[in-house]
Amino acid sequence: MTQKTTTPALETRGLTIRFGGHVAVNNVSCRFSPGTLTAIVGPNGAGKTTYFNLVSGQLRASAGEVLVEGEDVTNLAPSARAHRGLGRAFQLTNLFPQLTALENVRLAVQSRADAGWSLFKVWNSRRDLIEKAEAILERVRLADKRHVAPKTLSHGDQRKLEVALLIAMEPKVFMFDEPTAGMSVDEVPTVLELIHDIKQRGDATVLLVEHKMDVVRSLADRIVVLHNGTLVADGDPATVIASPVVQEAYLGVEVRP
Amino acid sequence: MTATPAIPASFDEARPRGGLLAGLLSSDMPRSRALSFILIAIVLVLALTPFLFSGSQPLSTAAKICVFIVLVASYDLLLGYSGIVSFAHTMFFGIGGYGIAIGLEKLGADWGSAAIGLVAALCTSAILAIAIGLLSLRVRAIFFSMITLAVASAMAVLASQMSGITGGEDGLSFQLPYALRPAFRPFAEPVFGVMINGRIVAYYLLFFVAMGMFLLMLRIVNSPFGRVLQAIRENEFRAEALGYRVVAYRTAASVISALAATVAGALLALWLRYNGPDTTLSFAIMIDILLMVVIGGMGTMYGAIIGAALFVLAQSYLQVLMEAGSKALAGIPLLPNLIHPDRWLLWLGALFVISVYAFPGGIVGRLRQGKRN
Numbered sequence: 001m002t003q004k005t006t007t008p009a010l011e012t013r014g015l016t017i018r019f020g021g022h023v024a025v026n027n028v029s030c031r032f033s034p035g036t037l038t039a040i041v042g043p044n045g046a047g048k049t050t051y052f053n054l055v056s057g058q059l060r061a062s063a064g065e066v067l068v069e070g071e072d073v074t075n076l077a078p079s080a081r082a083h084r085g086l087g088r089a090f091q092l093t094n095l096f097p098q099l100t101a102l103e104n105v106r107l108a109v110q111s112r113a114d115a116g117w118s119l120f121k122v123w124n125s126r127r128d129l130i131e132k133a134e135a136i137l138e139r140v141r142l143a144d145k146r147h148v149a150p151k152t153l154s155h156g157d158q159r160k161l162e163v164a165l166l167i168a169m170e171p172k173v174f175m176f177d178e179p180t181a182g183m184s185v186d187e188v189p190t191v192l193e194l195i196h197d198i199k200q201r202g203d204a205t206v207l208l209v210e211h212k213m214d215v216v217r218s219l220a221d222r223i224v225v226l227h228n229g230t231l232v233a234d235g236d237p238a239t240v241i242a243s244p245v246v247q248e249a250y251l252g253v254e255v256r257p
Numbered sequence: 258m259t260a261t262p263a264i265p266a267s268f269d270e271a272r273p274r275g276g277l278l279a280g281l282l283s284s285d286m287p288r289s290r291a292l293s294f295i296l297i298a299i300v301l302v303l304a305l306t307p308f309l310f311s312g313s314q315p316l317s318t319a320a321k322i323c324v325f326i327v328l329v330a331s332y333d334l335l336l337g338y339s340g341i342v343s344f345a346h347t348m349f350f351g352i353g354g355y356g357i358a359i360g361l362e363k364l365g366a367d368w369g370s371a372a373i374g375l376v377a378a379l380c381t382s383a384i385l386a387i388a389i390g391l392l393s394l395r396v397r398a399i400f401f402s403m404i405t406l407a408v409a410s411a412m413a414v415l416a417s418q419m420s421g422i423t424g425g426e427d428g429l430s431f432q433l434p435y436a437l438r439p440a441f442r443p444f445a446e447p448v449f450g451v452m453i454n455g456r457i458v459a460y461y462l463l464f465f466v467a468m469g470m471f472l473l474m475l476r477i478v479n480s481p482f483g484r485v486l487q488a489i490r491e492n493e494f495r496a497e498a499l500g501y502r503v504v505a506y507r508t509a510a511s512v513i514s515a516l517a518a519t520v521a522g523a524l525l526a527l528w529l530r531y532n533g534p535d536t537t538l539s540f541a542i543m544i545d546i547l548l549m550v551v552i553g554g555m556g557t558m559y560g561a562i563i564g565a566a567l568f569v570l571a572q573s574y575l576q577v578l579m580e581a582g583s584k585a586l587a588g589i590p591l592l593p594n595l596i597h598p599d600r601w602l603l604w605l606g607a608l609f610v611i612s613v614y615a616f617p618g619g620i621v622g623r624l625r626q627g628k629r630n
Contacts (some may be wrong), residue, residue, distance in 0.1 A: 017602065030326070056498065060492075060500070077497070077502065078497045078498050079497050079498075079500045079502045079503070080376075080501075081504075082446055082498060082499060082500030083500050088498050088620045090495075090498075094492065094494065094495050094498075095492065096487075096488050096491040096492050096496075096497065097491060097492070098491055099487065099488065103484070105489050107484065107499060108499050109495075110481055110484070110485075111499045111500040111501055112500070115481045115483060116481055116482060116485045116506070117481075118480055118481045119476075119477050119480050119481060119482045119483075119513075120476060120477070120480060121481065122284045122286055122476065122479050122480065123479055123480055123483070123484050124480050126481065129481075134413060148543075165499065170501065206317060215480055256519055
């Protein structure tokens, strides 16, 4: 009996995808309120990234709907969903490898400003876009590497740049897919701070797929657990972590020190 | 195929420069002293050809270079900047040629007919480019290339079959508007010792339109739009996720490139007073374009100028050079035969294999690299 108080920033209704006979995401209905940070956890192959792909449009759902602020975006291409406010960062670093870090971010800023269809201006006449991109690089502590191409950046710096691109899109919903994966231990706090910072500023809604339970505990307002493509638990961190189904399905093995 | 990174890391391209030149070149400077020098030399020689050389062959060679600068730059926009491999580029080149030819042949030799022909050709090219783009840019790159190949072949067959309109294999010869005919004399007196006639007027028409088209394309690849094309070339999946409609951008790039190729075809027809399947539609020209882009440097635009100039010069004068060499070496066994003018294609081929092998980033890439070291 939940009373609908505000329109959720993001909602999925019965979201399902089948690959042949395999149901990778099975009837997942979930609402994400503005200003909350939700961690999506689950064992490998639980369907977390697939769920993300369905939400941001890289995959088309077999059934169900995706709504952004009440608007149905299920049939829109990824680019159109990005303009509706869905910002997606990727698990495997996914950047423009030969363009500079600044250009990577500037392209995201330019998309946000809807300036891509300007054909007869020189790109650098839009000082505002460049300055904004520089400010974001400053924010993710990559200002000194603005002219370096991602292919020569360290893995940790690539992850930071990925976060920078997401910030530059100014989405309503930030979707992070294991942002700290493969990072060295001393680099992890920087990225977590950035995510924390995003949450603190404005009323951004953050979805975070994460394996590290300490990270989840420290950041999340709410935890959603996926298991074999099905939503098996949903609630505040303490309750979810304590629930028997979660202990058995996932956390019981993972959390033990 | 991906282009080599064109921007050295130390170069701060984000700082806008003032000045007329930077504006004209859309802030995309040659960034190498040698390259600047070569470019200035080529453009200067092209600009002064009617005054520097006598006879019709140098002027024809220069005109052909102007046409190919536009054609090769438009292909670079597609291949080097957008990462699209199309084999239909000569089709658009041919449409431009036929537009002018049919217009002037059927409607009479005046500027109005030329304009009607050109506009009709531009519209045809745009519609075809949009159709090919929307139908096939969604599929994998290799299938797109195959589709362009099929469409281009079909068009070539069509052009040679519909002889009532296109003149078939014979092509169309036509009269130019009076101001472009050899008999036209705008000035009673020679200018700098050269009597200006309609041929020279036609040459300058080609030259200025070619330079204008080149600068326009240089602007487009350096616009916010051009930057999106490069992003799509690098990682189309990410570009889409950032909010860029990849299919729409690619289609737009195809259309722009097709329109520029159409203009190039129109210029060539104006110069030759003739258009036929062999001058604009043949697959051999497609291969020449590819070579010129790669030799000049993919994704650099300036490569088009160098590639076109070098290639056309080699095509026009390698035989002459070889004949001289062959005669000079007469008496020595084997050698005169080896560089007999009849073998010029062999040597042209060898030259290009060597240059592609030695400069993978093209001549422009090599010169810019040289500056950094």
